[in-house]
Amino acid sequence: MNSYDIAVLAGDGIGPEVVEATLAVLRKVDARHSLGLGFTELRAGAFAYRDTGTDLSDEVFDRARKADAILLGAMGWPGIRHADGTELAPQITLRQRLDLFGGVRPIRAIPGVPLPLVDPRAAKIDFVILRESTEGLFFSKDKGVVTRDQAEETLRMTRGTSLRLARMAFDLAGQRARRLGRSGRVTLVDKANVFRAFAWLRQIFQEVAVDYPEVRHDAAYVDAMALDLIRRPWDFDLLPTENMFGDILSDLAAGLIGGMGFAPSADLGEGHAVFQPSHGTAPDIAGKGKANPTATILSAAMMLEWLAMRDAGDAMAEAAQEIRAAVDAAFSEGLRTADIGGTSGTAEATRAVLSALR
Known part of the structure; x- marks a missing residue:
C-alpha cells in the first residue's frame, strides 16, 4: 500500500482545534478506503515565533517541503508582531518559497446553511x-x-x-x-x-x-x-x-455562503500544495470549543482530490466526495454552528460530519 505523508501545521488560535477535527475525518475515510495517509505534526506560527524567535524554521520548512501535501490550520496572533508592526504570516512565506502561485478559493452554498x-x-x-x-x-x-x-x-x-x-x-x-x-x-x-x-x-x-x-x-x-x-x-x-x-x-x-467558517482553500504550485481554511486564528473564540471546522474539513477534501490528480488513485477522489457529501448532509439535517447562530461547537460539528460519513 502506498503511503502519503501529510505535513500538518496546526498553527495558532483556533488552528489546532479545527485541524484536530479534520484529522478525525481524514482518519475515518483513510480507514475505509485504505488511503495510506500518514500525518507529521510540525510547529510554526506566531507562538512558535514567541518561543523560538522564528515563525517557520528551516527545519520545519524542509520537512514540510518533502511531504506529499501540507495541511495548515491558521497562523498569526494580534499581540505577537514583527518590530515594524506587521503580523507574522508564515503561510505567505510558504506560498512564496514553494512557488504556490494558484490560490483556489471555492465558494459554494452548502444545503441547510442560512444565506x-x-x-x-x-x-x-x-x-x-x-x-x-x-x-x-x-x-x-x-x-x-x-x-x-x-x-x-x-x-x-x-x-x-x-x-x-x-x-x-x-x-x-x-x-x-x-x-x-x-x-x-x-x-x-x-x-x-x-x-x-x-x-x-x-x-x-x-x-x-x-x-x-x-x-x-x-x-x-x-x-x-x-x-x-x-x-x-x-x-x-x-x-x-x-x-x-x-x-x-x-x-x-x-x-x-455563511462566513469564513465555510470557505476552504488550496494554494497550488507545480510540485507542492498547501490546504487551509480561508479564515484566521479567531482570538476571540480560541480555546473555547466554538470554532467551525467546516472550512478546514473541506480543505482536506480538496487535498485528497489534488492527490488523486497526482496519481494517488480513484479512492482519494471518492473519499473527497464522501467528505463533501457528509458536510452537506450534516447541515441539511440541522447542524448549526455558532457562527451561523447555532449552538453546536467544534466537537459536535465534527461528530455530525463523522456520523454522516455512512
Whole structure:
C-alpha cells in the first residue's frame, strides 16, 4: 500500500482545534478506503515565533517541503508582531518559497446553511476565486520603503506566473464545466482601466483564451465585481485575479455562503500544495470549543482530490466526495454552528460530519 505523508501545521488560535477535527475525518475515510495517509505534526506560527524567535524554521520548512501535501490550520496572533508592526504570516512565506502561485478559493452554498441573500438563486452559488498567491501587491511584503514623509509598496506581476495562472484558470473552468454539466466561463478581475499592469494582464489572458475555445472568456473591473458578487453571484464561474484583489474578494465571497467558517482553500504550485481554511486564528473564540471546522474539513477534501490528480488513485477522489457529501448532509439535517447562530461547537460539528460519513 502506498503511503502519503501529510505535513500538518496546526498553527495558532483556533488552528489546532479545527485541524484536530479534520484529522478525525481524514482518519475515518483513510480507514475505509485504505488511503495510506500518514500525518507529521510540525510547529510554526506566531507562538512558535514567541518561543523560538522564528515563525517557520528551516527545519520545519524542509520537512514540510518533502511531504506529499501540507495541511495548515491558521497562523498569526494580534499581540505577537514583527518590530515594524506587521503580523507574522508564515503561510505567505510558504506560498512564496514553494512557488504556490494558484490560490483556489471555492465558494459554494452548502444545503441547510442560512444565506444572507434572500434571492432563491443564492442556493445555487458555486464559483471559484483563483487568487494569484506569490506576486501582485504581496510581492512587496517585507520590501516596502517607509520614511517620515512617504510610504511606498510595489506591485509586480511576471509574464511566466501570469501565463501559469491563466492556464490554471481555463483548465479549472473546463474541469468544472464537465463536472457540473454546463459551459465554462473565465472572468478576469482587474483594474485595467487605471493601471498598465492590469491592461497587460488582460492581454496575457486573451492570448491563452485562444487555446480554450470551449471556455467563455471576459473581464471585469474589481470594483464592479465587488458589486456584482452581491447582486448576482450565481452568474459567475471562475474568477482569476491579482493577489490583493483575491485576498479581499475571497472574504466578501465567503460572506455570501455563511462566513469564513465555510470557505476552504488550496494554494497550488507545480510540485507542492498547501490546504487551509480561508479564515484566521479567531482570538476571540480560541480555546473555547466554538470554532467551525467546516472550512478546514473541506480543505482536506480538496487535498485528497489534488492527490488523486497526482496519481494517488480513484479512492482519494471518492473519499473527497464522501467528505463533501457528509458536510452537506450534516447541515441539511440541522447542524448549526455558532457562527451561523447555532449552538453546536467544534466537537459536535465534527461528530455530525463523522456520523454522516455512512
